[in-house]
Amino acid sequence: MAVRDGQQWLSQAIDSILTQTFSDFELLVIDDGSIDQTPEILAGYRARDQRLIVLTQAREGLVCALNRGLNAARGTLIARLDADDIALPDRLLAQTRFFRRHPDVVLLGAWAQVIDEQGQPKPKRLRPPIDRAKLARALAKQNPFIHSTVMFRTAAARDLGGYRRAFEAAEDYDLWLRLADKGEFAILPEVQIQYRQHDKNITKTKALRQLFSARLARMSREGRRTQGADPASALTAPPEWSRQSEGAFCDEWSRIYRLLELADPAIGREANPSSIDLRAISGQLSDLMPGERKFAQQALVNLLRNRVRPPGQSRWLLLALLFRLHPTRALRLLWRS
Template sequence: MTNTSILISVIIPAYNAAKFLPDAIASVEKQTFPHWELLIINDGSTDDTIEIVREHQKTSNRIYLINQTNQGVSAARNQGVAHSQGQIIAFLDADDQWLPDKLSQHWQHFQSNSRLGVSFAQVEILDQAGEPTGQVSTSRLNNLKPEYFLSENPTTTTSNWVIRKEVFTQVGGFCLDMSYSEDLEWLLRVSSTTDWQIQGINQVLTRYRTSSGGLSSNLYYMEAGWKQLVNRARIYAPQLVHNHFALAQALHLRYLARRAFRLKLPARVGVDFITRALISDWRLFFHQPQRTFFTLLAVFGALVMERIFGFNTHRRADAEGDKSLGVAE
């Protein structure tokens, strides 16, 4: 029987999330908006994820545990939506957190606009230890065109999303065969095939944990995931892809070049991405020219330093893991 008092269903996909999950759950429990349920989708964890959820269930009858074999984050989110009772869905990754008025602010946002399908806000960036980096997302919040979702993610992270369940039902769930850019693909599908609006709130409501290291291969997997997005978009938005592919690819490759530099990967990785970005579309020089210039300066400067001094200062970082969620530039 449906619980009509539940208005927002919070979905946390969790795979071996024991280290960070308690903080994520606590940030939901501290919400000033009272009408929520929390569905935690255990995606085949082998750590203490299940035990942590059960401990929280002892003090709350609004927390539900759903177990599935390991199928990936897209399947976990889809499973959560399928079991949800709320008319609004809010996604939260197990290693991220919300500010206390997150759900309240988004609920008011939906109440003020009946055509709003996806609500998001600004994001505070945390380091791997959960400490603030001083960085806040600066992406566009309003007047978002479909082509914006073809190249970059204005919402930064799925933990920032609050959506109408009706929209999810209309366009379908996350693509199960995509490990990267599945969030961008879903937003692009909404933006290019429906009349639902995607709008942001000019306020920090989500705290996103990023990693300090990464593998070069992860960035190339991200590029492959973006190509999957493009191939899918060619089916439902062929003209959009035709008109914007070159610049969109250039923007995405520039983002990967910047990410490679921030992760302190070997300079050749960043050089590869920015070189191919400029080959894809030279207009990149005129699209946020300062960002393009400093990316060029950073990656080629790192390459020169490596060659002059005869050693790779980034070699150790190349062996570390990387959280592969897309982050807006």
């Protein structure tokens, strides 16, 4: 469990683990430089239950925290839980039993019930497919594993080098793709987690970074399969789509993301729209994933609002691209604007 300034829901998350029906575990909590009451909360739990082990670091980020926990773990299996989620009482028991029965499985997820900030259930349940073929197809396109539901084999994750910082905001998806190439993966068809949705979950900027990193994770996997080498192996930090680096495997999609970031009006006001070559990237728009399409359409609407447009960004071209991506949503966005 990684946490930074998580005092609001941290106790609920910890309690849900310490009261599990399966008791043979250690709970590693990595405090990523919290400045609220998180350290005091952790110290209190540690004094009462020696199964809780606190590791600290100076705001080095989530990926570093997760790898610190991975390296320190003494168990053969690692279960993830975010500091704002809640594990149901039989979660650890059910998943450890599954691993004992399926020695070829290296990665296991489960279903989740969505809750609000007060812990009240929402109508939505997150149910990734349990059929192996359907799950594999889903994994090839997006991340079907809810991070807080995941349990994986410690040795397998360590052999792969753990989480990679270059895939920030989608570091979990990158690891799942690599684990899936190493062994079997599955979904336990039971709700084992209460997944909390709240305003602090994700910002527009983080959402775009998540989409970009997920895109790179899929490209990285394709490179491993077709070329026998990982094109992202040399990356030590998240690549910036605003920069052009000749020959980098992400350059083509960086060009697209320079358009997508204009979905944020604040960025659009500061950006130079003449750097967006719509005709050059129009052929790639059909390859966008649903989340990317939403950003692209909002970016095109924001460009339409500009009274002065650079050459090559005619109103008719912008409208044509907007409707090509999703006609119904295009009408809705234009109506609101």
